[in-house]
Amino acid sequence: MSSDTTPPSTQEHRPGSESEESDPESTLGTARRQLERAAGHLDIDPNVLERLKHPARVHEVFVPLERDDGTVEVFTGYRAQHDGVRGPFKGGLRYHPDLTREECVGMAMWMTWKCAVMDLPFGGAKGGVVVDPKALSRGEVERLTRRFTQELRGVVGPTTDVPAPDMGTDSRTMAWFMDAYSMQEGETVPGVVTGKPPVVGGSYGRAEAPGRSVAIVTREACRYYDVELSGVTVAVQGFGSVGATAARLLDDWGATVVAVSDVDGAAYDPDGIDPAAIPAHDEAPEAVTDHAPSVISNRELLALDVDVLVPAAVGNVLTADTAEEVRADLVVEGANGPTTFAADAVLRERSVPVVPDVLANAGGVTVSYFEWLQDRNRRSWSRDRVREELETELLAAWDAVREAHDRRDVSWRDAAYVVALSRLVEAHEARGLFP
Amino acid sequence: MRDIDYDTTTATDYECIQCGTIVTADVNPVTCPECGAPVRNREMPIE
Numbered sequence: 234m235s236s237d238t239t240p241p242s243t244q245e246h247r248p249g250s251e252s253e254e255s256d257p258e259s260t261l262g263t264a265r266r267q268l269e270r271a272a273g274h275l276d277i278d279p280n281v282l283e284r285l286k287h288p289a290r291v292h293e294v295f296v297p298l299e300r301d302d303g304t305v306e307v308f309t310g311y312r313a314q315h316d317g318v319r320g321p322f323k324g325g326l327r328y329h330p331d332l333t334r335e336e337c338v339g340m341a342m343w344m345t346w347k348c349a350v351m352d353l354p355f356g357g358a359k360g361g362v363v364v365d366p367k368a369l370s371r372g373e374v375e376r377l378t379r380r381f382t383q384e385l386r387g388v389v390g391p392t393t394d395v396p397a398p399d400m401g402t403d404s405r406t407m408a409w410f411m412d413a414y415s416m417q418e419g420e421t422v423p424g425v426v427t428g429k430p431p432v433v434g435g436s437y438g439r440a441e442a443p444g445r446s447v448a449i450v451t452r453e454a455c456r457y458y459d460v461e462l463s464g465v466t467v468a469v470q471g472f473g474s475v476g477a478t479a480a481r482l483l484d485d486w487g488a489t490v491v492a493v494s495d496v497d498g499a500a501y502d503p504d505g506i507d508p509a510a511i512p513a514h515d516e517a518p519e520a521v522t523d524h525a526p527s528v529i530s531n532r533e534l535l536a537l538d539v540d541v542l543v544p545a546a547v548g549n550v551l552t553a554d555t556a557e558e559v560r561a562d563l564v565v566e567g568a569n570g571p572t573t574f575a576a577d578a579v580l581r582e583r584s585v586p587v588v589p590d591v592l593a594n595a596g597g598v599t600v601s602y603f604e605w606l607q608d609r610n611r612r613s614w615s616r617d618r619v620r621e622e623l624e625t626e627l628l629a630a631w632d633a634v635r636e637a638h639d640r641r642d643v644s645w646r647d648a649a650y651v652v653a654l655s656r657l658v659e660a661h662e663a664r665g666l667f668p
Numbered sequence: 669m670r671d672i673d674y675d676t677t678t679a680t681d682y683e684c685i686q687c688g689t690i691v692t693a694d695v696n697p698v699t700c701p702e703c704g705a706p707v708r709n710r711e712m713p714i715e
Contacts, residue, residue: 323715327713397714398713399715400711403681403683403688403690403708403710404685405683405688408688439714440705440706440707472696473696473712474696474706474708474712475712495695497695597715
């Protein structure tokens, strides 16, 4: 997409034009640091490494929206495409007022690592619109989405770039995106996005996927450390779809879940709680702590003396301070980025193993891959098949990371990124550099 | 990896995976009030 033929509402930024100085804890700074740490364990071509530090392209678009009151407001949208050497770009679209171009680039890089760890035939991408969707009506969100789709139409597609829901977007948004794209293409193209409602090509098993992958990886990690799941105590921070699914599965498999939390605090019982009963389904949703024999704070949950700690709420909960208080024997990252760089160093120094998010919660992108496959074949899988295939993919990824962890004597996080980088480098070397 | 800071002080939108119903609530309703299917916090990324 050259600048002299580029419509005024679409601009493309090449790596040389990046002017942001990324701080180490920014998404872009973190993604590049992870790349450099992994590269330090491998003998790779510095030319390939240099390519991976930069996105392939970043599209900036301007999306005019007619509000319900007739006024027109213009919003900025982005789609960062990091690396497509292994396949189409893959990553979410978010509607958030704090979205930045740099955020999209960093998250796109992180998606490249995640897809490579899971050995999915995708590269990484991320994008969205700088908007607060709560400030728009349903009709405005729909019009915004359809126009945004049109602005990105030339750079997305089932074999080029496949978006998905992210912060502030959902299956309804994806259905509108698919419809807008399909109407312009003249045919129904379900594979252009994932995260759709099942009736228009979405996959079963999507909601539970990230939590299920957390539970499976926790189970395998316990097995690695020769700990029977039936004797394991678990504390889960966050009782959203990830935390709740992980807690319930681990409980079903014999572990003792002693604490779960939401924003109001944590329910705690050292003898074990029943995650399936919290919260009880009722007309009015009730907080986790309303059903607790005793209540502790989220910070106290992070410091519980348990076998496994699963931060599954938000990012940056394990800081240098809270990491010093962790008494768990193992941390499994259910959320995206729950452990800061400084906390990671503290836990490493204290010999507390941390299974990283790019592996533990990769169930989401893996089931997205399954949805894409189902759409490409125009055939729907049952929920049981999705679960079986997810277990197969996760066990293969776990085995690869475990092998790197053992052979190279590195942390789980470094092992995951070594696996990812190895696969990316191999693909780049096989394909060479065009032209 | 520092992502956008999540706002835990305001009500959150939860989407039903099955029927698409959006529920705005302070705490996760876990299941959809319309069809009983699981809900997803729309503020959290999926992939």
